[in-house]
Amino acid sequence: MTDHGAPAARRRLLGWFIANGTLTVPQAAGPVAFSLVALGLTGDTSGGAAMILAMTIAQVVGAVPLTRLGRNRPSATMLKLLVAVRTVALASIVVCIAQEAPFPWLVLFAAAAGSVNGAAYGYLRAILNDLTPPARLPRALGIAATLNEVTFVLAPVAAAGLGALSPIFAVLALTVLGAMPALLVPRAGSARPEQVHQAGGSILSRTILLWLLCAGAGGAAVAAIEIGAVALALSFGYEPGWAILFTVPLCLASVAGGTWTSVRNRMATRKVVLLQLSTMTLGCALAALGPSLATTIAGAVLIGSVLAPLATYYSLALDMLAPAQRRPEVFALLRTANATGVIFASAVLTMVSLSMALIVVTGLMGTVTVMVTAASFGSRAHPGG
Template identity: 65%
Template sequence: MTGLGAPPSSDVASPPLDRPRSRWPLLCWFASSATLNVPQASAPVAFSLVALSVMGDARGGAAMILAMTLAQVVGAIPITRLGRNRSAATFLRLLVAFRTLALAAVVLCAHYQAPFALLVAFAAVAGLVNGAASGYLRALLNHFTPASHLPRTLGIAATLNELTFVLGPVLASALGAVSPVFALLALTLLGAIPALLVPQAGKSHVEDAPHAEGSVLSPSILLWLVCAAAGSSTVAAIEIGAVALALKFGYPPTLAILFTVPLCLASVAGGIWVSVRNRTVSDRAVVLLLGVVTFGAALTALGPSLETTVAGAILIGLVLAPLGTYYSLVLDRLAPPRRRPEVFALLRTSSALGIIFASAVLTAASLSSALIVVTATMFAVTLTVGVATLRRRTGAVNQA
C-alpha cells in the first residue's frame, strides 16, 4: 500500500493572512456542528417513546432507528454528489431543511396516530441526508479556520459532539415525560438550527491537494474508513450491550450507565486533550492508539470483573477524539478537493456501518461472543495499519 497520507505537522504556524478576520463564523460552525446531530443523538429515546405512544411497544423505536441508519448509508454519496456544483453552505441548509420537514412529518403522524409504517418511512426519509449533511458541514470547516488550528478545532467539535450524544437522550427523556410528540418536535427544531446558523463560506484555509480529481475510495482513503468503522463498532458494542453487561455482573439494568457514562466522560476528556494540544498525532502514535482501542475492547470482552470492564471502556473513550481528529485530517489531505464532502460523508457513513455491524453481531450471538468478534475485528484493523505504516517507513528509508 502506498503512503498513509498523514497530514503535515500542525506545529508550523500559518501565515498572518491565513487567519480568519472574525471568530463569529467559526462559532456559528461550532453551534451548527453541535446541533446537527441532536436528532440522531436523541432518536433512540425519542423514537422509542413515540413508538410506545402509537403502537404500545417501545421496541418499534429500534425499527425507526434502523430505517434512519440504513437510509443514511444508502443516501450518503448520491445526495452528496447532488450538491457538487452548488454552494456548500446553501446546499447544507437545504439538506437540514429537508430533514426537518421529514421529522416534522413523523411528529404529525405520531400526533394523529397514523399507521406505524408511515413513521418508519418518514424516519428513513430523514436519515437519507444525514451523511451528506455531515460531509458538507465538515468540508465547510476548512473555510473558517487555518490549517494549523484544525486539530484544536476538531477536538472542540468532538467534545461538543460527545456532549450532544450524552445530553440528547437526557433531554428526550425529560421532554418525553411531558409528551413524546412534544419531545420529538422540540428535538426536531433543535436539529434545524444549522439551517439558520451555518455561515457562508469564503476561501478555504486548506491548500488543495495536487490532483483535482481522483477516487474517493482509493486504498489509503479506504483504510481510514475501515478504521473508523471498526472503532465505531467497538463503541457501539459497549453502548448497545451495556444493559447485558450490567446483568452479567449481577447488577440491575439501570446500572448500564456504569459502562456508558465512563466511556462518554473519557471521550470528552480526549477531546479536551486534543483541543489543548492542537497537534495531529504521528503515524506510529496512531498505531499505538488503535492498539489501545484493541486492548480496551479485549478488557471489555474478557475482563473477569466490573472494574476491568469499566477500565476497558475508559481506555476506548480516551482515544476516540484523537483518532477521530486524525481520520478527519488525513482524509482532508487525501480527498480530491472537489470531492471532500463525499469523503467526509463516507467517514460518517463508516461510523454508521460500524453501528450496524455491532448491532447485527449482538443480535446473532451472545454478548461475550459478540464482544470477542468486535475485538478481533479491531485487532485486524490495527495490524493492517501497523503493517502499512512499517512499509511506508521502509520505503522512505530505501528512497533516502
C-alpha cells in the first residue's frame, strides 16, 4: 500500500465506523422520541411503544427478503437505497406530526422505517470485510460494538433534550442522523457480489443457527434489564428515575468489554466463549434471584461486560461460516436474531411479573450455553463451527 493509500484507507474505515454508529440512531432514540410524540398527540405514551413494536416487527419480517432483493447490486448501493427508504419514512412521520395526522399513520411509517434496518445492517457489515484485513477484523468489530453502545447511551439523552423543546425536533434529529450512513458508506464496499448464481439454498446450517440463537438469547437478556429497569428500581423502593442504577452500569460494562475486545484483537476460543456465555447466564441469575440491590447491579454489569465480546465472536464466526455472496443475508439474520430476542423479552415482561420474566430469560441463556457446550464436544476443528 502506498503512502497515500494508507490515509485513504483509514478515512474509509473511519467513515464506516461513523456510518455504523449512526445507523442505529433511530432505534436508540426512537423509544424516547416516539413516546414524547405520542404523549403530545394522544396524551398517552403507549402509542410510542406501539411505534417501536411496529418498527421492530417490521425489521424481523423485512430483513431477509430485502437483503435478497439486492443480490445483484453492489453492497454500498443497496445500503444507500435502504437508508434512503428509511429516511423518507421517518421524514413522513415528521410531516404527520406537523399536520397532526391520525396516529395510525405514524405507526405505519414507523413500520416502514423499521423494515429496512436488518437488511441495511447486513450490507453495512459485509462492506467492512472490504475495508479491513482479516487480522484486524476483531479490533474493528470491537470498536464498532463500543461505538454502538455509546450511541444507545447518548441518543436517548439527546432525544429527551430535544423533545423537551418539541417532540418534532427529536424525530427530525433522528431522521437526519439516521440518514448519515448513505452519505458516509465507503466506496470500497461497492464491488458487485460474486457468483450470485450460486447463492441459492438455505444458509441456516446447524452451526449458523446455533450462533443466531445465542445472539437472540443475549438480546433478550439485555432487553430484560433495560426494559425492566424502571420496575427493578420500584421493586427496591426507589423512584422510577433511578432506573439508571441498572442501565448505566450495563452500558459502561459493555463499553469496557468492547474496548477489551479491540485491544485484544483476536477471535476468542470456544472455551472463552463458553466462559462468556456462562458469565451472561450468571448475570441474568443474579438479576432474577439476587437478594439485594448490589447483587442485581452486579448481574447487570456481568451481562454488559460480555455483550460486546460475544457480539464480536458471533459476527466473526458467521463471517467464516457464510458463503461470501450470502454474507449480507447472514448478517441481516444476526441483527434480526437480536431484535427477536428483544421482542421475546418484551412479550414475557408483558405477560408475567418482572421476577418471573428474568427467570425465563435466565433459563433461555442457560439453554443456549448448554447447547454450545454440547456442540463444542462435537466439533473442535473450526473456530467458528
